[in-house]
Amino acid sequence: MADGKTGNNHCGEVRVFINLIDLFSSKYIGKFLSDRLVGASLEAADSGDEEELRQSHTFRVVGTVTKPTAQKGATFAAEEYSASDREVLLARLMECDVVIYNIYGNADQIHEAIWAVSALHAELDNFSRPKIFILISTVLTWALSKPVDPDDPEAAFTEDDYRRRRSHPNFKDHISAEKLVIKMGKTKKSRFSTYVVASGLQYGMEEDIFHYFFKMCWLGEASRIPVFGLGNNILPTIHVNDLAGVIQNVIDHKPRTHYLIAVDESKNSLEDIVKAISAELGPGKIARLPKEDIFLTDDLTQKDIDSLFVNLHMEAAFLKENFNLHWVSKFGIIENIDGIVEEYKQARGLLPVRVGILGPPAVGKSSVAERICRQYKLHHVKLKDAITDCIAQLEKQVALEDGDGDREDAQRSLEMLKENMDKNGGRLDDQFVIHIVKQKLKSKPCRNQGFVLDGFPKTYEQAKELFSAEEDESDVSGSKMPPIDNKIVPEYVFCLEASDAFLTSRVLNLPESVVQGTHYAQERFLQHLASYRDINTEDETVLNYFDELEIHPEHIEISSSDDVEHMAVMEKIGSALGKPRNYGPSPEERKLLEQRAAEEHLRSVEAEAAEKQRREAEEEAEREARWKEWSAHLAEVKQQEWELLEVQSIPLRNYLMRNVMPTLTQGLIQCCALKPDDPVDFLAEYIFRNNPQVD
Structure with a gap:
């Protein structure tokens, strides 16, 4: 207490x-x-x-x-x-x-x-x-x-x-x-x-009570937000x-x-509230599910379920x-949904992380961007992918059979894009590219979690056009700068730097299968690199643009190709970005991480046991080898001792054969003939009397 x-x-x-x-x-x-x-x-x-x-x-x-x-x-x-x-x-x-x-x-x-x-x-x-x-x-x-x-x-x-x-x-x-x-x-x-x-x-x-719906919308993993039952019950x-x-x-x-x-x-129904949350924070669509399905949802307690089904005026x-x-x-909640959503994000610390990655070709922008996205659960905005996704979405809308105005608008937009690409050899003019990227940055996922903008914009003019604000969302940062949309401007800009010699060497060492048909082909790469250097030596560069917005780019030098995981770069970027601003791992992800940790621990235990067994086997083999060596050495020593004794016994044996054995033999014969009471004493006396040395 x-x-x-x-x-x-x-x-x-x-x-x-x-x-x-x-x-x-x-x-x-x-x-x-x-x-x-x-x-x-x-x-x-x-x-x-x-x-x-x-x-x-x-x-x-x-x-x-x-x-x-x-x-x-x-x-x-x-x-x-x-x-x-x-x-x-x-x-x-x-x-x-x-x-x-x-x-x-x-x-x-x-x-x-x-x-x-x-x-x-x-x-x-x-x-x-x-x-x-x-x-x-x-x-x-x-x-x-x-x-x-x-x-x-x-x-x-x-x-x-x-x-x-x-x-x-x-x-x-x-x-x-x-x-x-x-x-x-x-x-x-x-x-x-x-x-x-x-x-x-x-x-x-x-x-x-409504956190389940807010979280589902913010995560952006569902195409429709569920409404359980009819949804017409009034919630006080x-x-x-x-x-x-x-x-x-x-x-x-x-x-x-x-x-x-x-x-x-308010006199809002459950369906009205879920629609409002989905429209402001999520995909903008709902899905009506049977009332019983709510009991399959792990994130809702019985109290939550009882509350969501109440119907009271x-x-x-x-x-x-x-x-x-x-x-x-x-x-x-519906009348104030924009403020409620902003409140929710602030209270939960669910603030988007907006990052821009710039640098010369082949410096590793996309690889670093992918690692940032994985670590911080952000959306990777690549120019090529954004254009591809936009065209695919327009084609999907055109394929719809309802024939409404949206379909006609999509048809016109698709025709304009394809016509422009045909004129430019498969490329798009800046005005189309900037519009596509801007819409991507304004999408709900990018607004909720944040993004890593990979290698774009490339010029001062592109940046000024991309981050310009609409009249109702402008934020004038200074007299020289046009109004900007602070919801899509990166908070952090990292510029990866490397020498031309390093970049050229990196590209030359790439496998032919990777280089073929890309801008990494030698002549195209050198042209891209020269163009990048020219653009970034002008008076107004994209880095100058961010400096004018008081978003000062952090320059990170790349000088080694050995760090394939970009650990040194990620350490510097992580220090600048701080901790992720999200929910952290989901229950499924936590379960997977725990499972991986358990598997890793099991592998570690098994490896340790195998290493212990290997060491014991080595020690046993070493002991056995030493025992065999010692046994062989002992046998050799014994053999040498026996041979030495044999050599040393020859003079004594000769002496006995020459001086003792004849006398002993005669004594034994006499002993057998006379059969004295004490044969030993008799034999000793006999040898003493007949000893040649005595004579």
């Missing part, structure tokens, strides 16, 4: 507790309140002294977190707690003026919210000052309510109907918590005020910052009505009549 001050509040502060301030709506409610002044939502006071007094109070936000850490995670929170010890948590709640429990998307917090309001109610007599308890619930507690007017299915529910509400089967615990909170506030209203705010489906910032919604504004108004106004509905003024009548709300999105 984080260390926080106990006792009385800081002077001029209203202490606000919010549970799970590191999760979606609690986080943004906490951020919102921490930036506001107490009483700011009230009508302006006539007295300047009252205004000054009101401006001197601020909200001090504290709260619990899902995973307590040594360092505070939420920058807006003064203190963070763990909810594991309820006795200590109650002491923290007693320090606060306002206690907010958010069970909108956190069903596991219902029991803690019930405990908190009950525990605080039991401590009423120990309050040092009045307290406010706010429960943020969900409109799903109205999901099965009977229509207000059976004859008018579009009649909207208001706060006045809250006693008639009937909950979705999966949200019965929510409605029980709502009833208890209202009940606890009826004992001593002056000391303990309780409120329930039934939140509409929340959107905005990094997105919650509210921007998360507008919900925070409602909470601030409740704190400031302390209204007599204790049950409030927090929804915007609701009106926040009390909010409109009594609160001073500065709406972020008063008329709903």
Whole structure:
């Protein structure tokens, strides 16, 4: 549990507790309140002294977190707690003026919210000052309510109907918590005020319920965005910052009505919302799928599914009549979709990375561009591919049988392109090329993730024409520069440099199969290289253009052909670009990476085991070889010793044969003839008496 001050509040502060301030709506409610002044939502006071007094109070936000850490995670929170010890948590709640429990998307917090309001109610007599308890619930507690007017299915529910509400089967615990909170506030209203705010489906910032659709559109991997079921059900919604504004108004106004509905003024269906998201962020098309298919989607929880299928007409009548709300999105997600999409990208850090790669022919621009695209998940914009794709798309539109105006426009455009290519030997004039590339850079994938523009534009004039802005999207950077479209101008420009000798040597060493029919053929390559050098020695070059826009190109020298992976170049580029601004690997990609890592680990283990076995076999063979060598050496030594003994024994043997054996033989004969009692003694005596040396 984080260390926080106990006792009385800081002077001029209203202490606000919010549970799970590191999760979606609690986080943004906490951020919102921490930036506001107490009483700011009230009508302006006539007295300047009252205004000054009101401006001197601020909200001090504290709260619990899902995973307590040594360092505070939420920058807006003064203190963070763990909810594991309820006795200590109650002491923290007693320090606060306002206690907010958010069970909108956190069903596991219902029991803690019930405990908190009950525990605080039991401590009423120990309050040092009045307290406010706010429960943020969900409109799903109205999901099965009977229509207000059976004859008018579009009649909207208001706060006045809250006693008639009937909950979705999966949200019965929510409605029980709502009833208890209202009940606890009826004992001593002056000391303990309780409120329930039934939140509409929340959107905005990094997105919650609709994040599935936003992410699918941003990734650009689907040609159509799914609408499950009929899609005509009405979804009551509210921007998360507008919900925070409602909470601030409740704190400031302390209204007599204790049950409030927090929804915007939209009446959008699921299909309308998905269409708007797809049009602004994705492919612009939807696909109607059976309702049951939603259960096959891993990215949607049961709560998300229940929310997306709700069908409620609701009106926040009390909010409109009594609160001073500065709406972020008063008329709903569709009316403000452009701002909502921009908010989503900023909150998620999904900002496009726009890169330009320039340099002489054969310097390796395309290879480097491909590696950047793989590492940062960007779109590789190559001039040849862009033209090919454009022609293929026009031919596809012309082949359609509906015969509408789009088909006729496509037919005219295709004829113009082919006619121009016929006149120029298969090449296109700059005006067509620039139009094609500009449309490619403006495409949704390039706008969402970003791009690497490979080797284009080549001249100052091409750059000026390519990045010029339309009247409604201009951004004048200076008096000398025409308006530019900042959404397609590269943020980073890298110019790969190399000497003519190095480039010529690289091309000469290319395989004939690669060179044949390309601009790498010797004569064509030298012409291209000379043309590049001429263009880039003029007063106005494409690099000058970026310098004038304060986008200073980074020059990277290429001097070695050994680095086929361009590791040195990628290190410099990675240092400039920083970390990727995307979702990172998808679940499938993470699974594949984990599988590859596991396979690599298995291969490593197997290789290590094989190496160990090889070493043991080598050691065993070495031991066996040493043993054989030692055995052979021992046998040789023994043979030498035997031979030496044989040589040394010859004189002794000769002496015995000559001097001892005759006497011994005669003694043995005598011994056999006489048969003495002690033959040995007899024989010894005989030899002694007849010893030739004695004689």
